[in-house]
Amino acid sequence: MIAVLGLVVGVVAGLLVRPEVPAAVEPYLPIAVVAALDAVFGGLRAMLDGIFDDKVFVVSFLSNVVVAALIVFLGDKLGVGAQLSTGVVVVLGIRIFSNAAAIRRHVFRA
Amino acid sequence: MSDHDRTNGHRFRAELPAEVTAPPSAAEETPGERTPAALTGRQRLVKGLWPPRVTRAQLIVALLLFGLGFGLAVQVASNSDGDSALRGARQEDLVRILDELDDRTQRLEDEKQGLEKQRGELENSSDQAEEARKQTVEKERQLGVLAGTVAAQGPGITMTVQDTKGRVEADMLLDAVQELRAAGAEAIQVNGVRVVAGTFLTDSGDTVSVDGNKINAPYRFKVIGKPQDLEPALNIPGGVVQTLEKELATVTVERSSKIVVDALRAAERPDYARSSSR
Numbered sequence: 465m466i467a468v469l470g471l472v473v474g475v476v477a478g479l480l481v482r483p484e485v486p487a488a489v490e491p492y493l494p495i496a497v498v499a500a501l502d503a504v505f506g507g508l509r510a511m512l513d514g515i516f517d518d519k520v521f522v523v524s525f526l527s528n529v530v531v532a533a534l535i536v537f538l539g540d541k542l543g544v545g546a547q548l549s550t551g552v553v554v555v556l557g558i559r560i561f562s563n564a565a566a567i568r569r570h571v572f573r574a
Numbered sequence: 575m576s577d578h579d580r581t582n583g584h585r586f587r588a589e590l591p592a593e594v595t596a597p598p599s600a601a602e603e604t605p606g607e608r609t610p611a612a613l614t615g616r617q618r619l620v621k622g623l624w625p626p627r628v629t630r631a632q633l634i635v636a637l638l639l640f641g642l643g644f645g646l647a648v649q650v651a652s653n654s655d656g657d658s659a660l661r662g663a664r665q666e667d668l669v670r671i672l673d674e675l676d677d678r679t680q681r682l683e684d685e686k687q688g689l690e691k692q693r694g695e696l697e698n699s700s701d702q703a704e705e706a707r708k709q710t711v712e713k714e715r716q717l718g719v720l721a722g723t724v725a726a727q728g729p730g731i732t733m734t735v736q737d738t739k740g741r742v743e744a745d746m747l748l749d750a751v752q753e754l755r756a757a758g759a760e761a762i763q764v765n766g767v768r769v770v771a772g773t774f775l776t777d778s779g780d781t782v783s784v785d786g787n788k789i790n791a792p793y794r795f796k797v798i799g800k801p802q803d804l805e806p807a808l809n810i811p812g813g814v815v816q817t818l819e820k821e822l823a824t825v826t827v828e829r830s831s832k833i834v835v836d837a838l839r840a841a842e843r844p845d846y847a848r849s850s851s852r
Contacts, residue, residue: 466626470636474643478651485652491664493649500642507635511622512615518631525638546664570615 491540492533495549499532500525502556505563512570532556719761722768722839726761730798730833731805736824737791744775744782746821747793750814751775757807759799761835765789768837801829 485493503525510516532552539548568574626632663671718724733750735742751769754762762769767784776783781790797804805827808814815825 466628466632467635467639468623471639471643474640474645475647476643477640478644478647482651483648485648490652493645494653497642497645497649500638500645504639504642512618514615514618518634522634522638540664543666546666567615571619573616 491545491549492536495532495536495552496529498553498556499528502559502563503528505560505567509563509566509570512567720770721841722761722770722837723841725834725836725838726798727832727834728760728798729801729829729831730759730796731801731808732828732830732833733795733797733808734826734828735791735793735795735818736826737793737821738824739822740780740791741821742782742791742793742818742823744777746814746818747782747784748775749817750795750808753807753814754795754797754799754804757799757803759797759804761798763796763835763837765794766837768835768839770839796833796835798833798835805829 503521506524507516507521510521535552536545536549539545542548715724719726735747735750747764751762751764751773764784767773767787767789769784773785778788781788782793783789808825808827815827818825
């Protein structure tokens with residue numbers, strides 16, 4: 465419950481404050497958000513499986529974000545930033561879909 | 575597939591239908607003992623949501639989710655700003671867009687040059703048409719003076735022939751007209767009748783007809799031309815004036831800087847003669 469409240473408060477704060485995104489971080493923010501979404505769906509599925517562990521969640525969340533940003537950064541340096549970020553988004557999207565399928569089976573039993 | 579799956583052997587449970595977990599929970603619910611492993615996913619979700627518990631794990635997850643929500647909202651807001659459609663674009667995309675814009679500018683520039691050239695040609699041709707029209711109008715006026723269809727004015731002389739005895743005849747007036755023409759007269763009228771190329775003079779009783787119009791003495795010639803040429807031409811010894819005075823007529827010749835020849839004649843289309851210049 466507290467966690468859901470945290471998400472809601474974060475969205476509201478982001479909409480109200482509307483901070484200027486620094487130009488250096490700008491290409492990485494969308495990828496980081498997608499990676500964090502993936503970690504959240506993974507955590508939700510683990511909770512439904514009854515194997516949720518907060519330490520694992522924190523580590524996977526942070527490492528997902530850092531690795532995704534790192535891949536995009538590397539891609540930019542190599543000159544294939546657009547393609548590589550597309551690849552990252554595709555992989556994360558596939559993971560999010562499979563996690564969502566597992567959650568759906570738990571919640572709707574279908 | 576997330577990192578949690580690898581922590582223990584529950585990995586395959588997610589792949590299986592929910593029926594695998596449902597039977598034990600249904601079977602063990604009757605004794606009333608609630609071990610977490612016996613719960614279904616749905617029950618765990620409900621338990622996690624309500625009642626809220628403030629634990630370390632909950633707070634940490636809430637912090638991380640706060641960060642996620644914040645980043646999500648910021649990204650969505652900055653993406654939908656509209657004015658900064660190019661702000662998030664990569665360098666290569668920007669270069670491509672710039673190239674396309676350059677190409678487009680070049681194409682439009684070419685088109686503009688073509689259109690300007692066309693405009694110049696059109697203006698040129700319309701100038702030429704205007705010039706041709708002006709020349710035509712000018713020529714029409716000049717020819718109109720000769721054909722008697724327009725009024726004319728300019729320097730010239732006035733010759734008045736007083737014929738008290740009625741002895742002046744058509745051939746004498748014709749001589750006068752011929753003499754004036756030879757001296758460079760450009761427009762002539764006699765008593766309100768314009769003298770043109772086809773003019774004829776005939777005797778009709780005591781008076782004279784010009785192109786069938788009877789005119790009576792005194793005969794007044796209005797002539798446009800160079801006065802210094804016209805007057806001597808009439809006054810030469812044995813010329814028009816002396817011939818008329820022999821017939822007891824009085825002739826006066828006056829120079830004037832402004833003579834108006836305003837007798838007109840309708841433009842007539844010749845019946846037989848056609849222009850062969852075309």
